[in-house]
Amino acid sequence: MKETRLTLAGAALNQTPLDWENNLQNIKEAINEAIVNNVDILLLPELCITGYGCEDLFLSPWLGEEAFKRLLQIKEWCDGITVCVGVHIWIGKEVYNTACVIRNKEIVGFTAKQFLAKDGLHYEPRWFTEWPANQVGEFEMLGQKYQIGDLIYEEQGVKYAFEICEDAWRPNRPAERHMAKGVQLILNPSASHFALSKTDVRYRLVVEASKKYQCAYVYANLLGNEAGKVIYDGEVLIAQNGKLLKRNELLSFKNVDLELAEVSFSENSEVATEIEYLPPIDENREVMAALSLGLFDYMRKSHSRGFVLSLSGGADSSLCAVAVAEMVRRGVEGLGVLGFLAKTQLFPLKDAAYFDTLSKAQAIKELVNRLLTCAYQGTENSSDDTFTSAKELAHSIGAVFYSWTIDEQVKGYTSIIEGAIERPLTWAEDDVTLQNIQARVRAPSIWMLTNIKGALLLATSNRSEAAVGYATMDGDTAGSISPIAGIDKSFIRQLLVWCQTELGYEGLQYVNNLQPSAELRPAKESQTDEKDLMPYDVLNQIERMAFYDRLAPHEVYEKLLASGVADAETIQGWITKFYSLWSRNQWKRERYAPAFHLDDYSLDPRSWLRFPILSGGFRSELNQVKGLDQ
Template identity: 75%
Template sequence: MKETRLMLAAAALNQTPMDWDGNLQNIKEAITEAINNRTQLLLLPELCITGYGCEDMFLSPWISEVAFQKLLEVKEWCENITVAVGLPVFLNKSVYNTACVIKNKEIVGFTAKQFLANDGVHYEPRWFTPWPAHEVQEFEMMGKRYQIGDIIYEEQGVKYAFEICEDAWRPNRPAERHMPKGVQLILNPSASHFALSKTDVRYRLVVDASKKYQCAYMYANLLGNESGRMIYDGEVLIAQNGKLIRRNELLCFKNVDMECAEVCFSENPEIAEVIEYLPPIDENNELIAALSLALFDYMRKSRSRGFVLSLSGGADSSLCAVAVAEMVRRGIHSLDLLNFVAKTQVFSMRDAAAFEDMSEEEAQKAIVSKLLTCAYQGTVNSSDDTYNSAKGLADSIGATFYNWTIDDEVKGYVSKIETALDRSLTWEQDDITLQNIQARVRAPGIWMLANINNALLLATSNRSEASVGYATMDGDTAGSISPIAGIDKAFIRQFLLWAQKELGYEGLQYVNNLQPSAELRPAKEEQTDEKDLMPYEVLNQIERLAFHDRFSPGEVFHILNEQQVAAPDLLLDWITKFYSLWSRNQWKRERYAPSFHLDDYNVDPRSWLRFPILSGGFRNELQHLQQLVK
């Protein structure tokens, strides 16, 4: 084999479903940058012309027709370069997820995805048809004929082929068939969603494949919050023969993030540069990077002018506030001040000039003050500790902060119902009612601020609360986006300690010294979340075993009992409470504002976990368990 050197490039793109102009602008920017870098072969992410998250719109034939028209525009930008670009192809009443190869303004062929993701957050078989191995067909589009299927391509004597995202995650992956045919390079265009520590798995998938098949392997993922719930980390990897050659910084705020490398193809290829990969992953840093980028994209793609937050002084709302502050800090670091300000689509040129005259810290706080408005809405049951926590954090990050009480509104509603019922409401008889009205009365005022500011209202419920319905509908669940509904409470609490120490958010010192509490009962009762429910660590263990690992209630009990989590009787009470509350509160999870997928699972019925609104509530299983234990 003679030695051949190819300049390869892969680019992460921040796309949006059916944003034809925006998506093509990013593709054009990537192609231009690749040409300027003397690139010979450029890989772009999966379905990057349409966006990956078009969902049922993929079933509309006109979407594929428009995508093909846009492909013909892209083709004209590919002078003296080969580019792989993703789009759907509608063929024989089926939709195929394809990567199209364009070489010097000519379409060479379309490789169609063979394995469709159908677990967790993925529903690809609903829209796409898998392509059979080894098969190649021809189809006609707009008067020309094209090849589609399981194609092997060639660039300057180097044979290459594709694994499209899920293809690479299967035991009988396409690479197994490609290697005996002399393929030396695998291209993987992906839309692989973010989850904590997933990058470590993806790295091994790419690097191990390059070692096993003694080939070069190039991977390009989507970037950012593409369509609302999923976040993409924009990972770009280039590896050869088990060695990592290029890897980018994940979760950046750019529209296009590219890596280039000259790769040698020969019997014993020379690998000049090797990047050292250093696990383990810092999940706290991963979380805030993903959360801040997701909020930024959600804000600008929804054309909103910032965020409004009911800042209670507790852990959940404090994390939401820090996420917006980090959005500003990380965005400026990734794009620089003026580019970040411009990309928000919120500020005037006069604002930008004023920010530029400030110190870095002053500019960040000034921007946060425009993008984040907070309000502390106290009652007679609120404590000075939570007010000081909310005010201290808001002041430390620069957020606009308001403070008002809602006692008059609560009294008004209580009085109306007491008059209607002709009796007094009491904590002994009407505990839930008197708690919930306080949470609900907080919603109208904070919604007013969101409307006035043309901003997104941040709902503050977390995954642990969602699991057991420990949240008031139209109260703390009110919002346009529920950014932390995919994160459990135990993780949030340790994250805030980390953020105070590692990120320097000293304003978190107040909340980090408080025990989580809804503060809805009279202060003398010393209400805490864990007293109402159970220890959050236990709640999270039950939740994960039940719905991530899919064990029965009895199996969950035996696993936790063997771990001596608690005395058997107490553990039984907690498990019974969890399953009872879970079943009773599915309707709440159905009504949550859109949330981000951040962990390796979530409880959102519109993305990861479907459960019937009406069910038997695990009654038989729990009764049987009680008989066994007692």
């Protein structure tokens, strides 16, 4: 074939389930930008009309009808351009996840997804049906017939086809068949959730495919916190023959992020001998970017007026505070001060005029002051160190800071129960009771402050605590959202050091010098989390081997023993404590506030990891572990 040059583009879109106005506005903006830049083919993300996170609403026929009506609107915007739009299609009682190709205001066809995501977070087979390879069908909608299936398309003599998200992650991916059919371009519309370092895997997936199949490959992902828990990084990749042509900045605060590249197609296209791989991504930097964008979208899409935080001065609440400050900093860097104000839809015009007079640094601090309210709720068991940690951090980032004590409320509840049971409560006999009442008494006041502000209450539990139930239900688990429940305590501790040294949050110097402690027992006991539980590094290893690697308790024991982390008796004690506490506290995990998915797995029973509330508690399996050294 003679040389053909096509301008290809992919656009990341920040969509919201059922928000037709927002979703179509973003689609229209992407199409208009592509037309202005003389783009030949524009790729939009998977299910971008409805939003990917519609869950069981995909089973409602009316949603499919509404989505198709919007598709017909979009069709009229595609003047002189080919646009690929993600939409679901009903045929009889089956629902298909498709990419619709519109060329110059005409629908050419629908490619249906062949492999459905069904592991981890994904439950696509609940809603959609897989399409068989190499089959093409027809359906009728609103009096018009359309082709659907495993289709090959053509643009100016260049053949192209699709892999839809999960399709590309399978060994027998559609690209294996496309090459033999003369396909020179593969388009991949995706809704690929954020997880630490996942972008490195995705980069290899796309660039290596472009080399192996001697084609151009365009990838476009969703962007932002679409539906509450899942964050999308908005990655756009364009590669050809093993060479990366374009890659965008991930996790941006934009509504639309379009990237384009001019690509030459000919019979003699040069294929890279070696792929140039990028250095591994900095997981500290990317998790802060994901937290920032996740919080921003959650705030604005829930129409909330900022955040309230019970700032204890410990690691978890300190990270939540810094995440809000970083949300403001990154938002202002990406959108500008006035753009950030406009996108929150929280500030009147007079505020915009005021902020316009401030320097960027002043504006960021003032915005944190408007959007984050912190309160330190001390008891007689709290230390001066944690108070200083909380106060200095809040002041350093500009947050509103209150402090009060709750001893009077604790004594009030304690005296009620002592009168009822006719005996005093003691630490020797009522340890858990006396710890928990301190945590629970903190909830009503902080909820009151949250209601007054019209804000979201940040719960501060982390994944390590969730695994063993080391949290007080209706106390420190209280909140509208639990942003860091998807990452473990060891990661959080080193992340805070990184935030201090690399991002310049000097107010973290206090918490970074403290040992994690609930501070619920008398100070003379020198309570720490790891004394109550086990070393966090060990807890995280057990958790991952048990529920990510899915090993039996005796296999976990053998691996820990082989690593030399401790002697056999100590490891047995840790394993017994972990599995016992895990089983006993499933009900707590069921009740946690919504959490962001940040790592390659989570303990969320409503998405990644289901476990029975009632069980045998691994008794037989733990007895087997006890017998291994006899």
